[in-house]
Amino acid sequence: MTPSDLLERMAATFKGEVGPAIEADYPRTQAFLSAVVLQKLAAQLRLAEAHGEAEAVERQALRRDLESMLREIEAPQTLRDAFLALAENGDDGLCRFIEALYGAREELGAAHFEALLGRVRQTMRRTLDRRMEYAS
């Protein structure tokens, strides 16, 4: 039995046996919600490896595309510095890059800003789609 299967079984127990056996409102609700949390965790855990691999590939492609785009334009140093930090700092680095991008909006001009942000959003959309597989 995998860890995610175990969590699924526990969720089923909370939902089918523990919850219905409790009379008082508050603890009964807590039992049913425990089942929901365990189900979400199980799904997240089951998908974690595949999602992690997909995420790594996406981020690499993002960095490659942004590097190429930034090479073609005049971008402020703050944005270039934020780009260089992207490789090491995961989501935090991506947040800093987005902030730097908005900060450089006027200098970049609308077309370059939209192109760079559009590329970042493409990656964020794919990440969101993956998260929605277990969150929704």
Place this chain on the structure above:
Amino acid sequence: MSADSTAPASNEIAERIRTYIEGKLPGAQGLQLQDMERIAVGWSHETWLFDAHWSVAGEQRTQGFCLRRDPGNALLRELSDLGDQFGVLQCLEPTALQAPKPFWYEADHAVLGAPFIVMEKVPGTCPNPWGREGRAFYEAAAGRGVLPASFTDTLATLHNIDWRQAGLDFLGVPAAGTPEFALGEVRKWRRLIDASGHGPEPVLTDLICWLEANAPRTERLCFVHGAYRTGNLLIDDDRISAVLDWELQTIGDPMYDVAYVLSDLNREGSELLSNLVPRDEFYRRYEAATGIEIDEDACRYYQLLYAMRSAAFWMSASGLYAEGRSDDIRLARTAWSVPVVLERAARDLGF
């Protein structure tokens, strides 16, 4: 507040409340509290309802009370101060708006272990719009037509309040004709996100940057509730008997409230705004009662601000559980609500 279950108050708390109330009623004799119940409401303060009976010089008196206590670890704790709530209710008392009459604010932790306010228990019910029974209630009320009108008229009354005359400027007044109000709200909710301990969320960063870059100017300042919807309104005989949940009120853009009414966040699959009001009727009635034209661009902006608020709210909620400050598993569940609201925000941002 969305009342759906109740639990008895502990005897010790009931006695402390009784002693406190007695001390606040000069000449009161034989004060007794009856029908005391702690309502399991919403996500923020603890609320008790009870009736008090006493005599003064042989004359019997009765008053229903509602007591709200700050548990210290509640959601929106950083954004909502009971002293301010009490001040707001005092300011509203002479106005036309239906709100509970405030009696006392107690800041001394020694009385009930935390600050609390005592106000009037207003007749009415507050059906939970997220539950099956609540949705059925609002659907039936929509068919009768009285409550939808009352819902709209009450919002118009709120926005028509002369807030300077009422003394509500203590809440802070943003500069009219500038984006100060919207930017202030973004800062306020960002503080909650920063305090939540949640990890970085690039989509949220994009959303916040977009909100900062596109903040609308507020031309007309009004007193704004900040969470005007069914579930935060007490209803009696198909009319709003009191506007509740005075936690997020501010002086600002009336479109902030209107956007919340228009939002599909508050009407799970229903065509009716807040599960209650036909959109056209709301527009017509609200604009006629306030003289304010609904600005759909501003509303679209504020709906994105509500997405940020939702993300902040769920981050804060799940953070309370993760940090061990709450044992309520409802809060743990909200960790998975964060990507859901961010996904929605991304769609609204166009990706």
